[in-house]
Amino acid sequence: MNAAKHPVDIHVGKRVRQRRWMLGVTQQQLAERVGIKFQQIQKYETGMNRISASRLWDIAGVLDVPVSFFFEGLDGPEAAAPDVEGDILADREALQLVRSYYAIPENQRRQLFELARVLSAA
Incomplete structure (x- = not known):
């Protein structure tokens, strides 16, 4: 069954x-x-x-x-x-991106986050 x-x-x-x-x-x-x-x-x-x-x-x-x-x-x-x-x-690439993002040291991660925010608003 x-x-x-x-x-x-x-x-x-x-x-x-x-x-x-x-x-x-x-x-x-x-x-x-x-x-x-x-x-x-x-x-x-x-x-x-x-x-x-x-x-x-x-x-x-x-x-x-x-x-x-x-x-x-x-x-x-x-x-x-x-x-x-x-x-x-659910997307493998997105999961790899998130995992890689959290592997970056916190101060650099914040800078990357700000860059991504600025670029996504453009």
Whole structure:
């Protein structure tokens, strides 16, 4: 039986993937730290498989975020529909840019931010 993916499972999976990418952690590394196979992480990240509460707790611990992090952006049933256009961090290039941005020393990062603001307003 192949059940349809639930929008909340898709959202939570995307948030797992986003956080993992932000930290530069591979699916294999996350799986090892949680004690499962990396294929299971793949299924979680696509929303193919639901993440149990205890597994989500473990993943949150490894990724150093509260469990609530995975539900941010969901305000209620009407917000459970996937927002592909608004999900900028679903783009691999955007995630790499954010990760690189936070690797820059803070004073230089602020200067880069100001430059980006000025250029985007032009």
